[in-house]
Amino acid sequence: MKKTLWTLGALALAAAVVGCNSLPMGGIDADKLTQEMVRTGFRSEGIAKVERVTQTDETLQLCSAADAAGKPLAPEVAKRIEEANLKTIKWPSDGKFLGDWKQGEQIAQSGRGQTWTDGANAANGGNCYNCHQISKEEISFGTIGPSLYHYGKLRGVSDPNSAAAKPIVEYTWGKIWNAKAYNACSNMPRSGHMGNLTETQVRHIMALLLDPASPVNK
Numbered sequence: 001m002k003k004t005l006w007t008l009g010a011l012a013l014a015a016a017v018v019g020c021n022s023l024p025m026g027g028i029d030a031d032k033l034t035q036e037m038v039r040t041g042f043r044s045e046g047i048a049k050v051e052r053v054t055q056t057d058e059t060l061q062l063c064s065a066a067d068a069a070g071k072p073l074a075p076e077v078a079k080r081i082e083e084a085n086l087k088t089i090k091w092p093s094d095g096k097f098l099g100d101w102k103q104g105e106q107i108a109q110s111g112r113g114q115t116w117t118d119g120a121n122a123a124n125g126g127n128c129y130n131c132h133q134i135s136k137e138e139i140s141f142g143t144i145g146p147s148l149y150h151y152g153k154l155r156g157v158s159d160p161n162s163a164a165a166k167p168i169v170e171y172t173w174g175k176i177w178n179a180k181a182y183n184a185c186s187n188m189p190r191s192g193h194m195g196n197l198t199e200t201q202v203r204h205i206m207a208l209l210l211d212p213a214s215p216v217n218k
Contacts, residue, residue: 046116059085063185078184086181088193089174097169097206098160101216104208107201108134114196124196126205131188134208135215144187152210153217160210172209176202 042050059081066073073081110125112118129138131145151172157165174181177192191197197205208214 047114047118047120048116059180059184066185073184081184082181085178085184085190085193086174089177089181090192090199091170091173092203093199097173097203098211099200099203099207101204101207101211101214104204104206104214105135107197107204108208109138123198123201126191126197126201128205137215148209149216151216152212152214157210157217158212160212165210169206169210172206173202176205 038050044050062073062077062081072078107126108128111127111130113122113124128134128148129141131142133141133143133147133149134151136149152160152168155168157168159165160169171182175188176197178190179186179188180190189196192199192202208216211217
């Protein structure tokens with residue numbers, strides 16, 4: 001236990017050093033030191049892999065560096081990141097954007113999934129209420145993200161299949177699939193891109209937000 005706490009404490013210290021300066025200091029390369037501590041202090045177990053805490057993704061690397069420096073990304077860098085992430089969005093394979101809002105509510109409520117005790121084929125939850133208000137029936141929700149109550153109604157989506165609704169429908173899908181396509185350093189998970197949610201699950205959440213029959217739009 002003491003060794004684990006020491007490792008985590010040392011890792012936090014190394015991360016702080018990286019946040020101040022990722023270049024070699026006093027003969028010590030802070031980046032390499034941090035990577036070595038992650039390698040020796042963490043292990044893969046079940047479906048929980050060490051790769052989750054190693055930032056090999058350029059988007060995460062650049063956003064983390066900007067956050068550590070307390071500065072926003074340069075506009076040209078942010079634009080490049082957004083363009084790269086936009087290309088990763090996978091649109092509905094059959095052209096259908098909306099599923100069942102009732103199943104969407106269940107997914108939004110669930111925060112289960114991707115722990116070392118979960119099976120590789122187990123369905124993950126969306127954990128949407130952790131950051132957003134969605135329906136009025138649920139009184140427990142986070143405020144990191146904006147309220148999504150009346151999401152479709154406020155945007156005038158009376159018929160999600162109409163040509164007029166297409167821009168909002170496509171934007172909503174893209175935002176759920178990979179939020180960083182629209183905001184380079186968004187705190188919102190890239191749920192589809194990272195495989196947290198399946199295409200079918202994204203459809204159900206889309207229905208929760210946009211189906212006029214959903215309690216979200218009542």
